[in-house]
Structures are given as structure tokens and as C-alpha cells.
Amino acid sequence: MEVEKLRVGKGRTRKSSDAEEWIKEYYELEATIKDSSELEIAKANLTGLIDGWLSALNKPSTKAAPKDANKTQTETPSWNPSKIRWEQVEGAKGPYEKSEDANSLDFKAMLKDLQNHNGKLTRDGNFFWVFQNGTTVGRKKRNPTANKIQ
Structure with a gap:
């Protein structure tokens, strides 16, 4: 089919x-x-x-700004993607990498960070997202100016 x-x-x-x-x-x-x-x-x-x-x-909607509204992207995340084991995959929109490195502390911290950002964020020119199973993360290179955390 x-x-x-x-x-x-x-x-x-x-x-x-x-x-x-x-x-x-x-x-x-x-x-x-x-x-x-x-x-x-x-x-x-x-x-x-x-x-x-x-x-x-x-998420409850409030008119007051959240406590961390003044945080900027200059904060150093507690995880380092280079310390995570990534697997090369060819997707419908081109190549990307995925990981299920559950034994890595960096992977666990990254997964928690992604959950805090609705399952996706952009950091250091890479777009990261959580798969539906909640335990697999994908990453793909974005343009060099995409350094913001969404």
C-alpha cells in the first residue's frame, strides 16, 4: 500500500x-x-x-508575567548535546539525528528542558523536538542565526 x-x-x-x-x-x-x-x-x-x-x-492563563519572563537565552542549559549519542536518520524533509540515550544525564536534562518548552526548542543552530513516544528526541540543523529558545 x-x-x-x-x-x-x-x-x-x-x-x-x-x-x-x-x-x-x-x-x-x-x-x-x-x-x-x-x-x-x-x-x-x-x-x-x-x-x-x-x-x-x-496551562492556567494569567495576566501577570511569569517569574522567569526576564530570563534570556544567555542562560546555560544543564545539558550538552555533544555528550549525547545521536543516530543519523534520513527523513521526508531531509537528514536529521535522533536519540534515545536514556542512560545519559545530559539526555534526561535535555528531555526535561524540551518538556518545559512544549516539546520543541531551537538552540545553537539546532532544532530539537520530542517524538510522540516521549522518549525519543530529534535534532536538525537550522540556519546559523536561529539561536533563540522557543
Whole structure:
């Protein structure tokens, strides 16, 4: 079977804390798959994006700025990607690296940092994201000016 398109949709319904009404949020993404062997990667990427959007619903909205709003990217993260074992993979959008190095303290710190950034961030010219399984991380080179943490 040759798969050419993949559509992923997810939603969440929750009760508003201050009212009797329910809040329904649903997202759907579609991707064109050029190589059917990349189906699982595309699914994980699309699902990860949607999960990030849906997880924002769980965060309480406040009008006050968060305590760490003044933190800048000059903070040194507690993890070093060069100390993590990475595997080269060819994806639908080109090459990237992935890791499941659960025995590494740097990997565990990176995974926690990613969870604090809705499963994705850009650091030192690399884009990092968490796969749907929650234990695999991917990274891909971005342009040299992409040094911000999202």
C-alpha cells in the first residue's frame, strides 16, 4: 500500500474552571508523504505539534508575567548535546539525528528542558523536538542565526 498523504487530528474537551461551559479545542494537520517509509516520522512530527498546542490548554492563563519572563537565552542549559549519542536518520524533509540515550544525564536534562518548552526548542543552530513516544528526541540543523529558545 502506497501512502501519499497523512492527516492527523486530535482534540481535547475540558470544563472551564469559572463557568458551566465546556471548552473544545481540535487541531488537524495534513502532510504529503513522498516516501512511505517516512510515515511514522511524519506521524510523530504532526502529532508532536498538535500535542504541543493542546498542552497549552492545560496551562492556567494569567495576566501577570511569569517569574522567569526576564530570563534570556544567555542562560546555560544543564545539558550538552555533544555528550549525547545521536543516530543519523534520513527523513521526508531531509537528514536529521535522533536519540534515545536514556542512560545519559545530559539526555534526561535535555528531555526535561524540551518538556518545559512544549516539546520543541531551537538552540545553537539546532532544532530539537520530542517524538510522540516521549522518549525519543530529534535534532536538525537550522540556519546559523536561529539561536533563540522557543
